[in-house]
Amino acid sequence: MPPVVPLLGTAVFAQGTSxxxxxxxxxxxxxxxxxxxPAAGLLTSAFAVGMAVGAPFMALLAMRWPRRLALVAFLAAFVVAHVVAAVTGxxxxxxxxxxxxxxxxxxxLAVGLATVTSIVPPDAKGxxxxxLLAGTTIACVAGVPGxxxxxxxxxxxxxxxxVALLCLPAIVAVLTSVPKDRSGATPPSARGEVRVLRRPRLLxxxxxxxxVNGATFCSFTxxxxxxxxxxxIDAGWVPAMLALFGAGSFLGVRLAARWSDTRPGPVVVGGGTxxxxxxVAFALASDNVVxxxxxxxxxxxxAFAVGSTLIARVLYAGSDAPNLAGSFATASLNVGAAAGPWIGGITIAAGLGLSAPLWVSAALVTAALAIAALVRVTDAAMRSVTSPTSGPRSA
Incomplete structure (x- = not known):
């Protein structure tokens, strides 16, 4: 794995912590x-909305920028936003x-994903x-409890x-480690890359x-x-519990990496189930400490095993949109991350209790499984209709 990949992961760690x-x-x-x-919980939704809306637009904005410049500019803007957040009343x-x-x-993330997928073998995207996502999961283990x-x-x-201070060494790492763009390279076509959204399988x-991500953020928030x-549980143990969630997410991403390139179906279906x-079990037993x-x-x-596998599938399905495929994945995940806490907050405000978001998470994952099953059945039916039932087999 090229050394720039884990270095970009350090910046993802700072941003994931936030x-x-x-x-x-x-x-x-x-x-x-x-x-x-519930209103304070909307801070997570606000971040997710910015990610969902910003991913494709920021990727389009930066398509013709040198990647090193784009990465540094986005990190600098991130630092300024957190300084303002730290002083506002x-x-x-x-x-x-x-x-x-x-x-x-x-x-x-959009530029980082494009950079990473351009320097690894075509079958190593997962x-x-x-x-790269290890930065996010380590943020759950250390950054969030910290x-x-x-x-x-x-x-x-x-x-x-x-978080603002954590980004400063990441800026130095990008400046010293991200390779310069090749001179004379053909400028990417935004229109051509956007066309991949016409593909039903990608959608x-x-x-x-x-x-799936909506379910994760609905309850995590x-x-x-x-x-x-x-x-x-005593409030003093909350950081440790958040670290446990992060440790699980790190393990999930690492385990999924073994199969997301070659056997994504069992990860998504089995892990999703x-x-x-x-x-459901957490909703029923949320008052039990053990x-x-x-x-x-x-x-x-x-959650992270299934989620990271789905991101990898987006990168494969949109392989001929190297600059925008990552932004489509980021946008879709953060649509869920915005909607999940919003729905969870509504259930709490409606008087259904603090455990209500856990039931919402179960419903969202169940809906994802139902859609995946429906698509699979539909694909099988279409193949049976279009496949020849007689005659010589084509070479």
Whole structure:
């Protein structure tokens, strides 16, 4: 694996920390800025909306930029957004910084995915993606609980300062490690790459990614109050529980890397089925400490194994759109990441309890499985109709 791939993963770690850390800071942000917990949970949705909307547009904007320049510019904008977030006293401004930071993150991921897939063998996209996504999963293991610890010691603002500082060495790494674009290379065609969205199979994979990621973020956003108010776990143990979820997600990405290039079907179907059952089990046993400690890392593993495999399938299905395929995957996942917490917040506000998002997560994964099964049955029926039933077999 080229050394630039793990170096880009360090930047993804800083950005992943920002995306996930709000889950451990929701109660403190809600208290200081005088908003409800569901409203504070929308900070995750705001980031996801920025990612969903920004991914394709930022990728289009940066298509003709030198990749090194684009990566540094997006990282710098990300730093500025977090500095503003750390000093503001307005919840509205905080929401705005989440959107701006997400736009910068989306642009960085789009260019980063294009860079990675252009320098690895054509059949190694899943493995390269696993290395890059390791930054996100390590953020769950260390960055997110670290943010929760900082929030407990010095307030939630310190977590935003920490993310801004984490990005500075990532900028240096990009400047020193990302190769320059080849001179004389043919400029990419935006219109040609956008045409891949006409492919039904690609659209189905994008939909599945949105549903699975929506399920993950629906529950993860409200995991902290579920742990403390439902399971009765002391608030001091929340960072450790978030680290368990992150450890599971890291393991899931690593395990999926073994099969996402060659046997994606069993990962998506088998892992998705186990994931749906797992969310139901968590909803039923969310007041049980032992069950919670077991299920949190297990669900992290399953969610990220299935999610990372779906991203890899998008890259394969859109292989002739090397600059935009990654942005389509990012957009679809973050449509889910925006919708999931929003739906979860609605169920809590409706008085259904803090465990309600767990049921929503189960429903979203079940819907993804149903769609995948329907598409498979439809494909089989179409093949049986169009396949010749008699006559000589073609060579």
């Amino acid at each position: 995306e996930f850390m709000v889950a451990g800071l929701v109660p403190d942000i809600a208290s200081e800025l005088s908003v409800s917990i 307005s919840f509205e401004v905080l929401v705005a910084t989440r959107v701006v930071g997400a736009l910068a993150n989306a642009g960085f 493995r390269a993606l696993a290395v 943010g929760a610890v900082l929030g407990g010691l010095w307030g939630w603002r310190s977590a935003f300062w920490a 189905v994979v994008l939909l599945l990614g949105a549903l 409200f995991l902290s109050p579920v742990l403390t108010d439902v399971a009765g 186990a994931l749906a059952i797992g969310w 069950a919670t400690v077991v299920l949190v890392p297990l669900l992290g593993m399953l």
